[in-house]
Amino acid sequence: DTEVTQTPKHLVMGMTNKKSLKCEQHMGHRAMYWYKQKAKKPPELMFVYSYEKLSINESVPSRFSPECPNSSLLNLHLHALQPEDSALYLCASSLNTGGGFGYTFGSGTRLTVV
Amino acid sequence: EDQVTQSPEALRLQEGESSSLNCSYTVSGLRGLFWYRQDPGKGPEFLFTLYSAGEEKEKERLKATLTKKESFLHITAPKPEDSATYLCAVQAVTSGTYKYIFGTGTRLKVLA
Numbered sequence: 003d004t005e006v007t008q009t010p011k012h013l014v015m016g017m018t019n020k021k022s023l024k025c026e027q028h029m030g031h032r033a034m035y036w037y038k039q040k041a042k043k044p045p046e047l048m049f050v051y052s053y054e055k056l057s058i059n060e061s062v063p064s065r066f067s068p069e070c071p072n073s074s075l076l077n078l079h080l081h082a083l084q085p086e087d088s089a090l091y092l093c094a095s096s097l098n099t100g101g102g103f104g105y106t107f108g109s110g111t112r113l114t115v116v
Numbered sequence: 117e118d119q120v121t122q123s124p125e126a127l128r129l130q131e132g133e134s135s136s137l138n139c140s141y142t143v144s145g146l147r148g149l150f151w152y153r154q155d156p157g158k159g160p161e162f163l164f165t166l167y168s169a170g171e172e173k174e175k176e177r178l179k180a181t182l183t184k185k186e187s188f189l190h191i192t193a194p195k196p197e198d199s200a201t202y203l204c205a206v207q208a209v210t211s212g213t214y215k216y217i218f219g220t221g222t223r224l225k226v227l228a
Contacts, residue, residue, distance in 0.1 A: 008159075043220070045160070045218055092160075102165060105162065105205075109158050
């Protein structure tokens with residue numbers, strides 16, 4: 003299995019809702035990432051998990067809460083989002099955080115906040 | 117400051133018209149340079165990793181090269197299905213901390 007699977011593919015949520023994005027990989031990768039991407043912009047790093055521990059939080063607002071239940075799963079819990087949070091949310095994984103390894107990205111969740 | 121710059125921002129080619137995309141970088145402690153292809157609404161798809169100056173990698177109509185300051189993605193005789201955004205990324209290490217820096221991408225459109 004050489005894929006990163008993200009669910010749901012599309013999500014529309016109100017500003018008072020709570021929702022979660024899910025990401026799964028079975029490649030034995032020990033680093034997992036959440037990225038946010040706006041139209042015509044490069045992916046913007048949000049969080050890095052290394053060996054199931056949060057190693058990087060790029061000053062992301064607390065309305066985004068990551069969770070890594072085990073080495074194969076990564077969640078992003080969303081609460082009280084703003085319309086400007088609408089974007090494509092990408093999960094990625096790599097063998098580890100160093101060593102010059104390419105990332106495997108999922109297809110993303112298209113999030114719309116209304 | 118570590119920086120990755122891609123040019124051109126957008127490129128339109130006729131089918132069969134070869135060209136090159138550029139990725140310039142200024143980083144310390146380069147660990148690898150990566151090329152990705154991204155289709156609209158999808159996640160980036162990994163293409164190549166280059167580790168040292170002089171290295172080249174090829175895949176179908178694509179060839180990536182690396183110097184000490186930049187990388188080129190050469191597209192030979194492109195087809196409409198090569199239309200996508202091409203992203204480069206650089207992994208660098210500074211004081212034991214790894215950074216992964218994306219360029220802003222080149223949007224390629226190949227016309228039939």
